[in-house]
Amino acid sequence: MFGLPTATVVIIVGIPAIWVIYTLVFVFLSRGWKAEDMAEDQALARTANGADGRDGGAASANGNGGAA
Secondary structure (H helix, E strand, C coil): CCCCCHHHHHHHHHHHHHHHHHHHHHHHHCCCHHHHHHHHHHHHHHHHCCCCCCCCCCCCCCCCCCCC
């Protein structure tokens, strides 16, 4: 191509091609991240509100509600 050596053409075309493929794979794999984040946030909110059977608060090992 344009009288350039083959190795140079492979580098000039190959690196951007690899980058584009990498980006497309990343976009494809990360398309569900927002839904996962929303589900995780909802689970954390339920835990903080005590919906899982616990009070959601921090307590100390002494059982005195976290007081030292």
